[in-house]
Amino acid sequence: MRYHHGKVTTHHWLRWYRSLRLVQMCSSPASSNNGHRHHLEVTDHAERSKVMSSAEVVSVMKLSQTVTGFTLRVADQRLTFKAGQWLDLFIPGVEVVGGYSICSPPHQLVTDRTLQLAIKSSPHTPTLWMCTQCKVGDKLSIRVGGDYYYDPPGGVEHGRHLLFIAGGIGINPILSMVQHHVHLQTQQHDQTDTGRVQVLYSTKSRDELVFCDQLAELARSSASLMMSFYITREKSTANQERSDIKYHRINRDDLEQCLSRLQPSDNLTCYLCGPQQMVDMITTTLEQLGVKNSQINSEKWW
């Protein structure tokens, strides 16, 4: 195993994993990942912590028809993470390693040694296990990794505007980052000019908008934070429950409106996570509207 600045690179794991996949593909012609690349391959480039910890499942909760939420209590005190990072998840008896973004903020781990995941059901082996078999008391092993995170070194940066855009279950790293930002703001002595923050969160249906209430509550607690929700495959009804939910895909007009609130745009940093087409479309549009590519950070799960 190779260490780089105290971190473990994935080459060792990837070699082990590829040999495992070869055995799996030979024994099972119907690939369990529907032809997609697995987490260890997708994140081959990313750095990982050298701390591998055991973690006990302390709650399992259905968040929507397709999404299940998990709380894990982490055994090893040395395990820490930055808002936006993910876990390699090792499930006893399941050969394929899962990969899931942490949706809770880092200060929760400090306070009670727990972190949270939200997993969307899929036939992918570890995902299927988590969503159908995992129960309270189960023991898993976890390791933190990833280069996509929000961790301003001196606390909230003065005058720095933030634009967070999430599609579907891509909300997970964004939720952690937004909670971390609000937490940092509350710690700040000087709360003037901490910049404006805009969150756009889009899903197919109202049921899939699993963190809508939690985010709306955060927005109520922070004057600089604005939320907009989008539902793309359901129509609004006459007695539509909330005025902050729009019924269309995030489009150029929405982005233009956000950017006008987040001026000057030189002070803007964007964080995106969602399906590939959405991330590509939004990146292109933001660039057309004058945001530099270096200001846009996106987490790619493909």
Ligand SMILES: Cc1cc2nc3c(=O)[nH]c(=O)nc-3n(C[C@H](O)[C@H](O)[C@H](O)COP(=O)(O)OP(=O)(O)OC[C@H]3O[C@@H](n4cnc5c(N)ncnc54)[C@H](O)[C@@H]3O)c2cc1C
């Ligand atoms: C770094 C990383 C973090 C991840 N975090 C999570 C997580 O927190 N929760 C979770 O349920 N799954 C997460 N995944 C996906 C998970 O590891 C599996 O890839 C997924 O369960 C496999 O589903 P599928 O093969 O059926 O792919 P599909 O559902 O068919 O999706 C195709 C690809 O697009 C990606 N994708 C689909 N929708 C989104 C979206 N809204 N945002 C971003 N990418 C998307 C999928 O990960 C997959 O690679 C993550 C993957 C990676 C690489």
